[in-house]
Amino acid sequence: MSLPQRRIGPFTVSAIGLGCMNLSHAYGAPPPVADADAERLLLQALDAGITLFDTAALYGFGANETLVGRVLKPHRQRITLCSKGGMSGQPVGQGGALQRVIDGRPEAIRRDVEASLQRLGTDVIDLYYLHRWHKAVPIEDSVGEMARLQAEGKLRALGLSEVSATTLRRAHAVAPITAVQSEYSLWSRNAEIAVLAECHRIGAAFVAFSPVARAYLTGTLRDVSAFDAKDIRRAMPRFAPATYAANLVLLEPYAAIAQQAGCSQAQLALAWLLAQGEHIVPIPGTVNPDHLAENLGAATVQLSPQVLAQLDALFQPQVIHGPRYNAQNQAEIDTEDFPGTAHGG
Template structure:
């Protein structure tokens, strides 16, 4: 099963590299992280997704070092517009900042071009047309191949697309985060824009890997997400129990059922699950060979969705930073 972004076509499932350096507590040893990146390539992954924010540059350095010998074989994606400054996360979409971030990314990734470059967050103090106009000049200079946006609404996508074609929108999309179905998915389909789905396994929840949020490391970002907090977590666990039974009926793992459901939503959808486990990597990539009936997929949709999942995906402060449509 293959999917397309702009002129590139490859395996329908990519690899999100964030958690090899960022967000979920103590990162793995760089040697282990490098082994996972190489194993992903061996298994057919060509789409690798990183960002300036991840590890405040360390993830780009990791990906650049490990995959440099394979650079001609991979589709490399990174992001600007949200970086680490003096140890803090900063959203900055000013043209001069985006330009500087690109130069830093090229150096860290050890390449002269990035195949897909996203605006990681829309800086609402800067017109989207200005940020995308700067990125269009990056395309003209040959430093990036295509433009992407992350966590934006259908309306913002249209505004950006009027300045320069937007090859991909990256947003959270899974059984338990269905916001793209409000308007963004239809707009991506209309414009020929790929929808790259991050956290397709609900930040590990649908893989069954989070059973006690209190056991997560202090710096794990899930600790601050309402769905992993009381009283929401207990409600969501009851949904997961039913999902586990459904996966058993389908003859696959929960992760595979969640990914298969996503792949069947639309040909423009490309999941990029992240993992630190070689076993989980192999499990995820085996999804393409898993057959799941339409009845089971429909049952999964009814079981886990906007009408059943408890809690918003972000707290109020983070939600205010993003531009995605939300269920009322």
């Protein structure tokens, strides 16, 4: 299958990539799918024309990188391999159990890169992101170490995740930033405040994670009370039952727009993102082969100016109930928020 192509720095990639996180992490008891099923999905994505694969040291505390590296190693020259560090599983306390730790010190960045290279079974990572800016460490220090690793040939290009335009400018002054990865969808439009424009100004791509809003924009998620105990959405205010119910009212007119456009609701969400700019590349994740095929179908959906205007009007940030993250996780990110919105969109 041939997918439309977009540019991320020196790389030509499929216009829709694959976020690999939920093959190992996040939306259910780990692992959410058997290894054999995860392998099949990765190879199906490859056969379908996906060339951009995104993982991180954090996902499954390394298990996702190990999976992606093992399955895709024979096809290494066909893909653009992306990973993230500066937030990983590290032994904490007497028991040494792994816990999520944000650490942007240069020595931690180097440790994370070396560990990722080993798990991925590669000599170089194509695009490497700072997963979170560790605010106790100047961004210049973290990016400076990434640039040294790049000079050593261990990284081909550098990125940042969940940062503001101001932080992006500071980082880009140290070393060229090829991409910013943050949440972006009709449901989460914070990137439109400043980062999208700054990416365009410096020539960086914007890689959109959670482009179907963690299943909200598929129209299939109705009962959030049934989440697995380890589902990360349980800690997200937008998915609290009462708040989510308030957001569900938007889905009826949204479904009508999808019908008008002749596509599924998930495809509508992805097609809207693709229409926002050539420097935007969504990376939906899934464990379901049918959903993978459905997502890729969005690449052929052409939305009229009238449909785009309807979607823009329907999903104005001030009508979204609940912030993206709880207070602790919100303090860990650096993205702009809409001022004066009643619901923390």
